[in-house]
Amino acid sequence: MKSKFILVLAIFMGLITTFLFYNYMKSVDATKDMNNHLVDVILAKQVIKKNQKITSEMIVVSQVPELGLAPGAIRTTPEAVGKFATADIASGEALLSHRLASEGEEKIFVSRKVRDGYRAVSVGTDFVQSVSNLVEPEDWVDVIFSETQPRSGDYAPINTALLLEKVRVLAVGRRMVETTPEDTYVEYTSITLELNQADAMKLVNAKERGRIHLILHSKIIPPK
CATH class of the missing domain: 3.90.1210.10 (Antifreeze-like/N-acetylneuraminic acid synthase C-terminal domain)
Incomplete structure (x- = not known):
């Protein structure tokens, strides 16, 4: 009886050893395959x-x-x-x-978003000038300039003109990425635009002389 028990135990241990060896060889083969791939x-x-x-x-x-x-x-x-x-x-x-x-993913340094040959320039805006704070980073806007002319009698005419067309928005306030549904609404009072040096000077000069408004472009691509 004792010898039969020992035989059964030996067979059982042999099966376990065979199973463990098989699994080990499988893992070795898999490792070789990954090294060869x-x-x-x-x-x-x-x-x-x-x-x-x-x-x-x-x-x-x-x-x-x-x-x-x-x-x-x-x-x-x-x-x-x-x-x-x-x-x-x-x-x-x-x-x-x-x-x-990428430039669009940048959240910390606006200087990384500025393309070669361009500059980042910020202008102050109020709720209306910024299209009710609906302008977002990576939007495109036109800049409209309004200037009050010398008074003629009781009337002071205001001239309005298109100052800059299709300008890239780099940031609104200190935010450089688009708002997500999870973000808390924060009102901003400045917008940073990407302009060449000459247009940047033109914008700053216009801001000192009068008022600017932004006109927002559509992001929808029209069907062909």
Whole structure:
């Protein structure tokens, strides 16, 4: 009876050992497969400085084992080109999503949103001038200028003209991203616009001479 029990126990332990060995070999094979399976990853071809905008000439596509792929690694060129680095990136280093940002995603530094050749200039606005505080970052507006002319008798004529057309809005108050349904409404009293240097001076001069109003463009793309 005792020998039969020992035999059954030996068979049971053998089955367990076989099962554990099978699972181990399966995991080893899976690891080998992942090491043999290469995937694309984007590497820096040169040193990329913080705040530098990434171009296709700065990066290269390489292949690495899937198992060695870092979390958040950028795998296609369009994911990187046009974005700016939020930290220095060494030559040969993989580009990671949390170290890149687009102009539209920028929440802290308005200087990162300004395109080359342009400037950021802020003007004070009231509730009506800002289209009832409905203008949002990344909207496009026209700037209308009104100026009171010298009085003629009891009448002081007001001249109104289109000062600037289709200007990009960088920020409203200190907010640089569009409002979401979860955000608490905060009234703002200034708007930051993106202008070339000459238009920025024209806007500041007009603000000193009279009043400006903003006219909001539609974001809806018309059907073809």
